[in-house]
Amino acid sequence: MSENWAVQQAVKAAILAGMPTYAECGGLMYLAESLTDFEGRNWQMVGVLPTTAVMGKRLTLGYRRAVAQQNSPLIPMGTTVWGHEFHRSSLTLLPQQSLYQIQGYDPASALGQEGWCQNQLHASYVHLHWGGRPEIPARFLAHCARFAQTQP
Structure with missing residues (x-):
């Protein structure tokens, strides 16, 4: 990579130009400044997100309830969505304002902050469950169409 x-x-230029972009899990990692692998080697990534993805032994796994803390090309602020996390990496820096407030499937689980939203980029470890939510892809496609109309 x-x-x-x-x-x-090219990916960085498109995102900085405002192209609507959806990056989940590995896509989020790819858009970071760098990735540190299991052996501690550092690899340069796209550099849109000012963080490093660091591979580790700990598996983050589970269903998540996510409430949007800001508008994104996929969902408006305040929207509750469901998804899952499955990854062995963590980020060295989180955004000042996260995309989501997340909670595990158990309502008694702790709340956390997660995800990035900037320049029409929606990036998160949460793999969204779009079933029964046709407005999610419809909203994303509408953002893409508006962006396409601005291009020569």
């Missing part, structure tokens, strides 16, 4: 500099720069 880190050796394909031209693709990374």
Whole structure:
């Protein structure tokens, strides 16, 4: 991944230009400044998000209830969505304002902050469950259409 500099720069330029982008889990990691692998080696990533994804032994796994803390190309602020997390990485820096307030499936579980939203980018470890929520892809496609109309 880190050796394909031209693709990374094209992805970064498109996101910074406001192209609606949905990145979950591995996509979130790819958009970070770098990735530290299991052996401690550091690999340059796209660099849109000012954080490093660090691989670790701890597995984060479970269903999540996520409430949007800001508007994104997929969901408006205040919307509750469901999804799951399944990853062995963590981020070295979290955004000042997170995309979601998340909670585990058990209502007694602790609340947390998660995800990034900037420049029409919706990036999160949460894999959204779109079943029964056709407004999610419809909203994303509407954002994409508006962006396409601004392009030469």
